[in-house]
Amino acid sequence: MSGSGEPDHSSAPGPATGQFSARPLRPYVITRGRARATRNTVGVETLLIAPDPTRELPVTATREERALVRMCARLLSLAEASAHLDLPVSVVSVLASDLIDAGYLSARSGSGRPAAPDSQLLQEVLHGLRGIR
Amino acid sequence: MDSAASADRYLPDTVTRSAKILVVGAFGVGKTTLVGSVSEITPLRTEEVMTEAGVGVDELVGPSEKRTTTVAMDFGRITINSELVLYLFGAPGQRRFWDLWTDLAVGAIGVLVLVDLRSLERSFDVLEQLEERELPFAVAVNRFPDSPDVALEEVRAALDLLPETPVVECDARDRFSSAQALLALCEYAAAHDARSSREYA
Numbered sequence: 001m002s003g004s005g006e007p008d009h010s011s012a013p014g015p016a017t018g019q020f021s022a023r024p025l026r027p028y029v030i031t032r033g034r035a036r037a038t039r040n041t042v043g044v045e046t047l048l049i050a051p052d053p054t055r056e057l058p059v060t061a062t063r064e065e066r067a068l069v070r071m072c073a074r075l076l077s078l079a080e081a082s083a084h085l086d087l088p089v090s091v092v093s094v095l096a097s098d099l100i101d102a103g104y105l106s107a108r109s110g111s112g113r114p115a116a117p118d119s120q121l122l123q124e125v126l127h128g129l130r131g132i133r
Numbered sequence: 134m135d136s137a138a139s140a141d142r143y144l145p146d147t148v149t150r151s152a153k154i155l156v157v158g159a160f161g162v163g164k165t166t167l168v169g170s171v172s173e174i175t176p177l178r179t180e181e182v183m184t185e186a187g188v189g190v191d192e193l194v195g196p197s198e199k200r201t202t203t204v205a206m207d208f209g210r211i212t213i214n215s216e217l218v219l220y221l222f223g224a225p226g227q228r229r230f231w232d233l234w235t236d237l238a239v240g241a242i243g244v245l246v247l248v249d250l251r252s253l254e255r256s257f258d259v260l261e262q263l264e265e266r267e268l269p270f271a272v273a274v275n276r277f278p279d280s281p282d283v284a285l286e287e288v289r290a291a292l293d294l295l296p297e298t299p300v301v302e303c304d305a306r307d308r309f310s311s312a313q314a315l316l317a318l319c320e321y322a323a324a325h326d327a328r329s330s331r332e333y334a
Contacts, residue, residue, distance in 0.1 A: 043153075043239060043240055044153065044208075044220070044222065044237060045151040045152065045153040045220045045240070046151070047144065047148065047149075047150075047151050047218075074143040074144075074146070075143055075144040075145075075146060075148060076142065076143050076144055077144075077151060077210075077218075077220060079177070079179060079208055079220060079222070080142070080177060080210075082179045083177035083178060083179045083208075084142065084177075087179075088179065088180055088181050088182045088203070089179050089181055089206070090181060090182060091182070108148075108149060109148075109149055109150040109151045116240070116267075116326065117152055117240070117241075117242050117322075117326075119323065119326050119327070121150065121152055121217065122242065122319060122322060122323045122326060123323070124213055124214060124217050125152055125213055125217070125219055125242065125319050126316065126319050126320065126323060127213075127214075128211065128212075128213030128214060128217070128219065129211075129213075129312050129315055129316045129319060130316065132171065132211075132308065132309060132312035133308075133309055
């Protein structure tokens with residue numbers, strides 16, 4: 001670690017802490033090479049649901065896209081879907097974004113990505129947290 | 134209703150909105166513990182893939198080289214009311230993970246920075262980054278049994294925080310205490326929100 005108190009943007013952050021490991025590039029295969037979603041409107045907290053889970057996906061749909069639509073038979077967040085499917089959030093964002101565009105998934109909340117939560121929402125969160133004992 | 138296991142996983146159909154708070158801090162500071170103690174679900178884990186430039190990460194790697202790494206992110210959920218759920222995301226604070234939580238922070242209520250008095254200097258990086266942003270943040274001191282006895286005002290001075298930045302003490306293992314820390318952040322975010330609405334009025 002650097003001994004000086006002066007921030008230095010080029011300095012190394014120190015040795016690895018065991019939090020990350022090398023990983024093959026498979027996620028980019030799942031998303032057909034894309035690292036980012038087509039729309040910037042899905043976030044980890046976006047609530048997803050399949051409006052019609054019985055609707056058939058095209059034959060070209062990937063295993064992961066099918067799994068995501070099945071997972072969203074009922075309401076849950078993008079982060080939760082990622083965790084249950086054991087796929088990175090960035091990958092599920094790309095898949096979800098495509099599936100929303102194609103009408104196989106709907107985003108109920110957190111889409112449109114406002115810059116900051118509105119004050120009504122903040123008041124509700126405050127009230128909810130005050131109730132935790 | 135469906136089976137208990139799958140009913141647990143999903144949100145009630147009445148939920149129409151979601152919000153999120155980031156819990157950021159150095160490795161081992163108690164982020165996962167705090168998320169776990171307030172979450173109503175068993176915390177979930179996702180792994181994020183990052184492509185990072187070799188520069189600043191490993192001196193032996195040339196600046197043009199990149200490598201792919203994954204970083205684990207734990208998160209939990211709190212039902213605020215029948216229509217609103219709050220997600221808590223624990224994210225590592227080190228400089229090399231900033232890109233990850235820059236994306237994560239879009240639309241968040243704010244950031245709770247968890248610090249450990251035994252290694253306060255490991256929080257400098259994340260605080261320096263937050264001070265350059267609009268996002269409200271609060272500092273929560275996670276007391277460990279062998280933490281030095283330091284007053285919160287001394288922590289504020291040591292971290293060179295603004296007078297209005299909330300600094301609270303918490304026990305990340307305790308549900309009520311962790312919720313109080315989140316509350317301090319949200320109260321500050323609400324005040325921040327009121328102030329910016331006046332500016333634009």
